[in-house]
Amino acid sequence: MSIRYGAWHGGADPLEPPYDIRQALDEIGEDVLAGMSPRTALSRLMRSGVDGRSGLDALRQRARNQARKLRNSGRLDGTLNKVRQLLDQALESERAALFPDPSDSARLAESELDALPADTSRAVRELADYQWRSPEAAAAYQQISDLLRSEVLDAQFAGLRDALANPDPRAMEQIRRMLADLNELLDADARGEHTDADFAEFMAKHGQFFPDNPANLAELVDSLARRAAAAERLMNSLTAQQRAELSSLMDQALSQADLGDQLSRLQQSLRAARPDLPWGGSERMSGEQQLGYSDGTQALAELADLDELAELAGQDYPGASLADIDEELVERALGQQAVEDLDQLRRIERELQRQGYLEQGGRGLELSPRALRRLGSTALRKVFAALESGGRGDHDVRDAGAAGEITGASREWRFGDEQPLDVARTVRNAVLRSGPGRVRLSAEDFEVVETERRSSAAVALLVDMSYSMELRGTWGEAKTTALALHALVSTKYPQDAIEIIGFSDYARTMTPRDLVNHDWERVYGTNLQHALMLARRHLDKHREAEPVILVITDGEPTAHLAADGYSDFCWPPSSDTIAATVAEVQRCTRRGATINIFMLDDEPRLVDFMQEVGRRNGGRVFLPKSGALGEYVVADYLKARNGRRRAG
Structure with a gap:
C-alpha cells in the first residue's frame, strides 16, 4: 500500500485527540443499570448537564425565573396614563390662560373644555382643531401626538424613539418611504419574486432604521414579526376600555403623520410571513412601574422568547431534539454563557454518535453494540467488585488443562477454547504456512486437543x-x-x-x-x-x-x-x-x-x-x-x- 501526503486544507484537526465523553457515557450507563431506558438516561444527562456545565433543567429554570421577574416589572398601560397626564396638563394650562380673560370668547372656550368627554381618546380627537391660547398647553397637546407616534414606531422598529424625539418633516418622509419600500419588498417575497439584490438595495437605502443589521430578509422579518406579535398581545392584555382608547389614540396620531395605512399593511404581511408566532393571547403584568407601549412591547417580546425557550428546554414533546433550540433565541434570552452550555450538551450528544456509542434506531437514539458491550463490561465489573469485597476471591478462573478424556484428534483453535494446545500440530501448521526459513506462529496455526466430556x-x-x-x-x-x-x-x-x-x-x-x-x-x-x-x-x-x-x-x-x-x-x-x-x-x-x-x-x-x-x-x-x-x-x-x- 502506497501512502501520499499533501497539505492540510482546514477542517477538523486530524491530530486532535478524541473528545473525552467517558464521564457522560458512564453516567448514562449508571442510569441504564439502575433501570432506566437509554433514551431516558440520555435525556436525564441532557437535563442535568455534565462536567460542571448547566443542563437543560438549569436553562429552563433560568428562563422561568427571568420570565417571572419580567412579569412583575410593571403595568402595560403606561402610554395611556402618560397621554392622560399630558391632556390634564394641557387643559390645566389652557384654563389658567382663559381665566383672567373677561371676553365671551374665553367663556365659550371654557365651556368647550368643560364639555369634553371623559374618554381620553375622544377628548384628544375633539381638541384636534382647538385654538390654544396657552403655548404651554399647545406644547403639551402636541406631545401627545409625538408620544404616540414615537411609541408605535419604536415598538415596531426598535431604536426609533430617539430619532423621533424631535421629528422634522424630512425625517417623517424618510420613514414613510422606508415603510413603503419595506411593504413592496415583503409583497415581492410573498409572490416569490424577492432576490438578495433587492434586500441589499433596501438596506443600502434604509439601513439606519435597523441597528441590529439583519443579514437577509428572513432575519429582518423574524425581528419585525416578533415585535409585531408582542404589540398585539400587549393590546390584548389591556382592558376593553383601555384597548379601545389606546387604539383610537394611535390611529389618530398615525393618520396625522400619514403612516396608518402603511403600518397596517406591514402588520398583515408580517403575520402572513410568520403565522407560527404567538399573535394571540395576553399577559398578566404587575408592578409599580408603568411601561410605555414600546417598552411593554419589548417586555412581551422577551417574555415570548423566554416561554419558548422554557418549552424547548423541557424536551417533553414528540420528536424533541437539542437541534430544536435556536442559539440566537438562547443568546437573546439568557446570554452567551447559556449558548456555551447548550453547545457542550450538543457536542456530547454528537460525539456519542460519532464515536459509535449512540445510533439512530426506529424509536430515536439507541445504544450501539459498542455501548452495549461497554455496559455489559461495566455491569460485570460491578458484580466482581462486590464478589471481591465480600471475600469470595477472584472467580474469573481460566483452566487451560484437559477438560476430559483425550480422543487423539485435534481441531483448529477458536476464541474461548480452554482445551490444551496440540503443540506438534500447531508447529507443523506454522512450518507449512511459512515455508523454508524463519517460522512464525499466527492464530490460524493453533490446534487444540479434543476431549470426550462435555465442557460447555x-x-x-x-x-x-x-x-x-x-x-x-x-x-x-x-x-x-x-x-x-x-x-x-x-x-x-x-x-x-x-x-x-x-x-x-x-x-x-x-x-x-x-x-x-x-x-x-x-x-x-x-x-x-x-x-x-x-x-x-x-x-x-x-x-x-x-x-x-x-x-x-x-x-x-x-x-x-x-x-x-x-x-x-x-x-x-x-x-x-x-x-x-x-x-x-x-x-x-x-x-x-x-x-x-x-x-x-x-x-x-x-x-x-x-x-x-x-x-x-x-x-x-x-x-x-x-x-x-x-x-x-x-x-x-x-x-x-x-x-x-x-x-x-
Missing part, C-alpha cells in the same frame, strides 16, 4: 419483568445482573450458550439491547410456566451442553398459558396456574436441568412455592440481600461451571 453449558436466565419489579425498585438490579452474566458468558466462556428470557404475562427471549431499551407498561402477571417452556427449547438446541436454569423473580406464579394459548392471569394464584407451573418444572427436571432460584422478596407464599420447586427439582433457592443479586447469580454460575470441570 446451556444457560437460561429467566428474569421476572412483571410490573411489581418496577414498583419495588428491583428491576435495575435484575437488569445489571442479566447484562453482567451475558457479558461474562459471551467474553470469557463463549463455548457456553446463554439465553435471557423475560417473563410477565407472557415470556419472550431478549437480547441485551432488549433489556436495555425496555420501557415499563402496566402489565400484570408472573408467567413462570411460559418462561420455563422457552428455557427448555433453548436447552434442547444444545443437547450436548450442561443444562442450567437460573430464575430471578419477586413473586409467585400468577399466570400460565391456557389451552387456547392465551395468558390466564389470577391473583391470588389459581390452582390451574400452580399445576401448570409445577408440571413445567417436572419437564425441566426430567430433561436434567438444574433450576436455581433467586428470590427478591421474602413473602411467605413465594418462599413456600419456590422451596417446593427446589425440592422437586433438586436446585437451590436463594434470598440475596439487597444489592447482592448479581454477586449471587454470577458466583453460582461460576461455581457450577468449576464443579463440572472437576467432575470431568
Whole structure:
C-alpha cells in the first residue's frame, strides 16, 4: 500500500485527540443499570448537564425565573396614563390662560373644555382643531401626538424613539418611504419574486432604521414579526376600555403623520410571513412601574422568547431534539454563557454518535453494540467488585488443562477454547504456512486437543419483568445482573450458550439491547410456566451442553398459558396456574436441568412455592440481600461451571 501526503486544507484537526465523553457515557450507563431506558438516561444527562456545565433543567429554570421577574416589572398601560397626564396638563394650562380673560370668547372656550368627554381618546380627537391660547398647553397637546407616534414606531422598529424625539418633516418622509419600500419588498417575497439584490438595495437605502443589521430578509422579518406579535398581545392584555382608547389614540396620531395605512399593511404581511408566532393571547403584568407601549412591547417580546425557550428546554414533546433550540433565541434570552452550555450538551450528544456509542434506531437514539458491550463490561465489573469485597476471591478462573478424556484428534483453535494446545500440530501448521526459513506462529496455526466430556453449558436466565419489579425498585438490579452474566458468558466462556428470557404475562427471549431499551407498561402477571417452556427449547438446541436454569423473580406464579394459548392471569394464584407451573418444572427436571432460584422478596407464599420447586427439582433457592443479586447469580454460575470441570 502506497501512502501520499499533501497539505492540510482546514477542517477538523486530524491530530486532535478524541473528545473525552467517558464521564457522560458512564453516567448514562449508571442510569441504564439502575433501570432506566437509554433514551431516558440520555435525556436525564441532557437535563442535568455534565462536567460542571448547566443542563437543560438549569436553562429552563433560568428562563422561568427571568420570565417571572419580567412579569412583575410593571403595568402595560403606561402610554395611556402618560397621554392622560399630558391632556390634564394641557387643559390645566389652557384654563389658567382663559381665566383672567373677561371676553365671551374665553367663556365659550371654557365651556368647550368643560364639555369634553371623559374618554381620553375622544377628548384628544375633539381638541384636534382647538385654538390654544396657552403655548404651554399647545406644547403639551402636541406631545401627545409625538408620544404616540414615537411609541408605535419604536415598538415596531426598535431604536426609533430617539430619532423621533424631535421629528422634522424630512425625517417623517424618510420613514414613510422606508415603510413603503419595506411593504413592496415583503409583497415581492410573498409572490416569490424577492432576490438578495433587492434586500441589499433596501438596506443600502434604509439601513439606519435597523441597528441590529439583519443579514437577509428572513432575519429582518423574524425581528419585525416578533415585535409585531408582542404589540398585539400587549393590546390584548389591556382592558376593553383601555384597548379601545389606546387604539383610537394611535390611529389618530398615525393618520396625522400619514403612516396608518402603511403600518397596517406591514402588520398583515408580517403575520402572513410568520403565522407560527404567538399573535394571540395576553399577559398578566404587575408592578409599580408603568411601561410605555414600546417598552411593554419589548417586555412581551422577551417574555415570548423566554416561554419558548422554557418549552424547548423541557424536551417533553414528540420528536424533541437539542437541534430544536435556536442559539440566537438562547443568546437573546439568557446570554452567551447559556449558548456555551447548550453547545457542550450538543457536542456530547454528537460525539456519542460519532464515536459509535449512540445510533439512530426506529424509536430515536439507541445504544450501539459498542455501548452495549461497554455496559455489559461495566455491569460485570460491578458484580466482581462486590464478589471481591465480600471475600469470595477472584472467580474469573481460566483452566487451560484437559477438560476430559483425550480422543487423539485435534481441531483448529477458536476464541474461548480452554482445551490444551496440540503443540506438534500447531508447529507443523506454522512450518507449512511459512515455508523454508524463519517460522512464525499466527492464530490460524493453533490446534487444540479434543476431549470426550462435555465442557460447555446451556444457560437460561429467566428474569421476572412483571410490573411489581418496577414498583419495588428491583428491576435495575435484575437488569445489571442479566447484562453482567451475558457479558461474562459471551467474553470469557463463549463455548457456553446463554439465553435471557423475560417473563410477565407472557415470556419472550431478549437480547441485551432488549433489556436495555425496555420501557415499563402496566402489565400484570408472573408467567413462570411460559418462561420455563422457552428455557427448555433453548436447552434442547444444545443437547450436548450442561443444562442450567437460573430464575430471578419477586413473586409467585400468577399466570400460565391456557389451552387456547392465551395468558390466564389470577391473583391470588389459581390452582390451574400452580399445576401448570409445577408440571413445567417436572419437564425441566426430567430433561436434567438444574433450576436455581433467586428470590427478591421474602413473602411467605413465594418462599413456600419456590422451596417446593427446589425440592422437586433438586436446585437451590436463594434470598440475596439487597444489592447482592448479581454477586449471587454470577458466583453460582461460576461455581457450577468449576464443579463440572472437576467432575470431568
